[in-house]
Amino acid sequence: MDVMHAVxxxxxxxxxxxxxxxxxxxxxxxxxRGVYFVADGMGGHEAGARASATAVxxxxxxxxxENATSDDxxxxxxxxxxxxxxxxxxxxxxAGTTLSGAVVVQHDGxxxxxxxxxxxxxxxxxxxxxxxxxTVDHSLVQELLADGAVTAEEARTYARRHVITRxxxxxxxxEVDCWYLPMVPGERLLICSDGLTDEVSPGCIDEVxxxxxxxxxxxxxxVNYALLAGGRDNITVVVVDVDGGPxxxxxxxxxxFGRHSSVLSx
Numbered sequence: 618m619d620v621m622h623a624v625x626x627x628x629x630x631x632x633x634x635x636x637x638x639x640x641x642x643x644x645x646x647x648x649x650r651g652v653y654f655v656a657d658g659m660g661g662h663e664a665g666a667r668a669s670a671t672a673v674x675x676x677x678x679x680x681x682x683e684n685a686t687s688d689d690x691x692x693x694x695x696x697x698x699x700x701x702x703x704x705x706x707x708x709x710x711x712a713g714t715t716l717s718g719a720v721v722v723q724h725d726g727x728x729x730x731x732x733x734x735x736x737x738x739x740x741x742x743x744x745x746x747x748x749x750x751x752t753v754d755h756s757l758v759q760e761l762l763a764d765g766a767v768t769a770e771e772a773r774t775y776a777r778r779h780v781i782t783r784x785x786x787x788x789x790x791x792e793v794d795c796w797y798l799p800m801v802p803g804e805r806l807l808i809c810s811d812g813l814t815d816e817v818s819p820g821c822i823d824e825v826x827x828x829x830x831x832x833x834x835x836x837x838x839x840v841n842y843a844l845l846a847g848g849r850d851n852i853t854v855v856v857v858d859v860d861g862g863p864x865x866x867x868x869x870x871x872x873x874f875g876r877h878s879s880v881l882s883x
Contacts, residue, residue: 630836633853
């Protein structure tokens with residue numbers, strides 16, 4: 618069964634912006650056919666952009682499968698890691714990228730998200746008025762938080778908060794977080810790079826997701842808030858809405874580009 622018919626409609630919006638201080642956008646995203654990912658590239662302008670674009674181009678092929686499994690996702694992420702590792706860079710500089718997002722699947726007969734994460738891009742869930750961060754950052758500051766060495770408030774301004782402990786690319790293939798989550802009619806997913814979460818508080822994100830009725834408007838507003846807060850990094854936001862109940866609709870709708878969008882796999 619086509620998993621996209623297991624819910625009435627999936628609506629999505631996506632926006633990406635280089636920010637106010639960067640001359641290039643090293644973020645990429647994919648939002649189509651039940652596959653939603655954000656990647657934040659590293660390694661310098663060209664290398665970072667190539668790394669993130671390479672990763673999402675490989676992951677988007679999961680949309681060709683009627684029912685991708687966690688093994689399929691892990692295999693695609695492994696392929697992406699190897700492809701990013703082969704990107705040629707300047708001596709002493711390696712290409713890499715984070716990856717976070719979700720794939721629509723059937724799991725034990727239930728329409729589900731298969732959530733995947735490597736690095737410090739994030740996936741959130743907004744359901745029944747509650748915003749929950751689904752993913753755990755693979756970063757130095759997150760390890761310090763877990764150990765109680767810094768507080769959540771201190772973590773927001775910690776000098777080395779951008780040092781990540783896992784990424785696609787490099788000599789060692791990272792462990793990938795991957796798990797199933799049953800879909801809930803009326804829920805909303807947010808997938809974003811740290812250019813959003815470094816600038817915009819969870820309370821502000823909660824308010825936007827609560828009040829903006831269309832996912833594209835929500836994505837645009839979140840990016841605009843990040844720009845108003847300083848826009849010190851590239852900013853990418855994907856918002857996905859699950860509308861209605863089981864077996865009542867015909868597929869997926871979405872907005873191809875937001876006002877600042879520059880990268881989208883189709």
